[in-house]
Structure formats: structure tokens, C-alpha cells
Amino acid sequence: MSMITADPKDVPHVASFAFTVENLAKAKELMAHYPPGRQASAVIGVLDLAQR
Numbered sequence: 001m002s003m004i005t006a007d008p009k010d011v012p013h014v015a016s017f018a019f020t021v022e023n024l025a026k027a028k029e030l031m032a033h034y035p036p037g038r039q040a041s042a043v044i045g046v047l048d049l050a051q052r
Contacts, residue, residue: 023049 019027027046031039 017050019049023052 027042027049030042030045030049034041
């Protein structure tokens, strides 16, 4: 089974990133569903917000 990887020249360079106020609130809401110390479990939902 081979791993699919992106060619670095095809990946856009992003100088900086910041969530919108709305998406930051959504990310915090997603993390609040997990107990203290387990907020990293919200990573898939937070990454989805970042992609949007």
C-alpha cells in the first residue's frame, strides 16, 4: 500500500492563519464537549473549520 503525498510545489504557502471570530467560537464549543485534558480529541472538527 503506497502513501499519497502532496508535492510541495502544489501546496500553497500561507503566511499566516487566524480563525474568524465565529469559527473560533465554534472551535471552542467543539473542544468544550470533551473533558479537561482531552480537548485535543476535537482536532478533526477544528481542522474542518480551518479548511473552510
